[in-house]
Amino acid sequence: MYAPDDPTTPSRHILTPSTLNRLVRDLLEDALPMVWIEGELSNVARPASGHLYFTLKDSGAQVRCAMFRPKSGYLKFRPVDGMQVLVRARVGLYEPRGEFQLVAEHMEPAGEGALQREFEQLKARLDAEGLFDLGRKRTLPAFARRIGVITSATGAAVRDVLSVMSRRWPLAEVDVLPVPVQGREAPPAIVAMLRKASASGRYDVLLLTRGGGSLEDLWAFNDEQVARAIHASAVPVVSAVGHEVDFSIADFVADLRAPTPSAAAELLVPDAQAIARHLRQLQQRLGALHQRRLQSLIQRTDHLLARLQAQRPQARLQRDRERLLHLRHRLAALMRDQSQRRHARLDRQHARLLACHPRLRLPLLQRRLQEQERRLRSSIEHRLEREQLHLKQLARAMHAVSPLATLERGYSILFDAEGRVLRSALGVAAGTSLRARLADGELPLRVCED
Incomplete structure (x- = not known):
């Protein structure tokens, strides 16, 4: 308005x-x-x-x-x-x-x-308290004798860990310490097991692990009490939670974070085959060192013998010669004993490694391959039979519609001199040469006047 x-x-x-x-x-x-x-x-x-x-x-x-x-x-x-x-x-x-x-x-x-916001807030608070400091992280033992694996006893992660460890280093004693890995009961159970394993003094290192999942599935490893239990552990703790792209609070607090459970197992134990190669190299070096040392002792003995002979103290020379021979025999015996002990130890290690060799699985794989080959051949034979039957059916169908089949019923096809099919009598003059195609051959024809 x-x-x-x-x-x-x-x-x-x-x-x-x-x-x-x-x-x-x-x-x-x-x-x-x-x-x-x-x-x-x-x-x-x-x-x-x-x-x-x-x-x-x-x-x-x-x-x-x-x-x-x-x-x-x-x-x-x-x-x-x-x-x-x-x-x-x-x-x-x-x-x-x-x-x-x-x-x-x-x-x-x-x-x-x-959950993501809660994760970021807890991460920032624990980082400010120093729980993630690199300076407090401990080095893992090179040869862990006893390893405690804190995880679900029925999950895929524990199977992967045990498989990798038994293949790489069968000498390690691995104890599975079962706990639930998701749900409300998981964090207190993990905290209790961490404290119990740390206080037992039995383990050289602890592995806290589980397989992949959503953020909610992995939330037990983002618990503040779990993080503080890892920080308070008396032995080093390795965290391997989820897949390579998954990160948890436990990963940041642990002494070492592994991307997967299998990768954690490889980090915790050495490779037995690499150790065996290293032992062989040490054996070769030891043999060469013994040889050089023996040669040096022989040369020194010869030098002392020459000095004694130059001084001609006959009695002392005789005693020293006997003592020298005795020492030489002892040295040789000692070297033989030491070499035999080292060879025996290497043989035992070699036998234990052979027991884990993949060659033992070859017969099973060969039988499986033979079975697959038999099934493939049977499948091919069945397929060929079906294709041959189908081909025969097609041949019968083509024969049924073939012009030659029509000729067998008494019909014929007329061709002019140029080989064209005659479709009409119109335009065919008297005296024209024609060919009649029958079922069993051809007949020459000539058109007569009517």
Whole structure:
């Protein structure tokens, strides 16, 4: 409505609803930047346009929201009513109705986002306390005699660890210390087992491990008490939780983080084959050292003998000669005994390594290969029989529609002198030479006058 200005009042600015809506929209967008909001989905709708419309609510309020293409197409889950979500959105105004709304740019399930934030907060707090300092991390023993593996007794991780350790270093004693690795009961059980294993004094190193999973599945290894139990352990702790891309609080606190359970097993025990090669190299070096030392002793003995002979103290020379021979025999016997003991020890180590050799599996694999070859040949023979039967059926079908089959029923085909098939009697003059094709051969013909 228009009202004339009252001369006694200041001038008035009259706005249209569209102008007012634009002003409100500009004020909202300028005053409120991109925000994160968590709530429950309701009235979820996805029309043919591909846009996503929904209401985000909590116990005290609700707000309309929209997520336009292509943002709605990037979602990795299907939003449904009742789902708790975390939304990043711009605050705006839907001008046609003058309604306040949120324009969503990103959406994720609220549980995972909350866990990730809790993970980052705990990580920052423990890092500030010094639990992640590299200076406090201990070096793992080169040859661990006893290893405690804290994990689920029925998971795939413990099988991988035991398989790798038995193959690389059968001399190590490996104890599986079973604990639940997910759920509410997992953190206190892991803490209790860490303290018990550390206090026992039995183990040279402890391995805390489990297979891969979601953030919720791995959450027991992001527990603060578990982290402090690892930090307080009297023996080194290796953490191998999940896959290579998974990181947990336990990984940061442990003395060493391995990307997978199998990789942790390889880090904890040496390679028996490499040790055997090293022992052979040491044996060769020891033999060469003994040979050089014996040669040096012989040369020194010869030098002393020459000095004694030059002085000619016959009695003393005789005693020294006897003593020298005795020492030489003792030295040779000692070297033989020492060499035999080292050879015996190497033979025992070699026998133990052979017991783990893959050659023992070759007969089983050969039998399996023969069985596969027999089955393949049988399959090929069956396939050939089916193809031959199919080929015969095709031949019978082709013969049934062949012109030659028609000839066998008493029909013939006429050809002119140029070999073309005659389809009509019109235009064939008297005296024209023709050929008749029958089932069992050809006959020459000549057209006579009627």
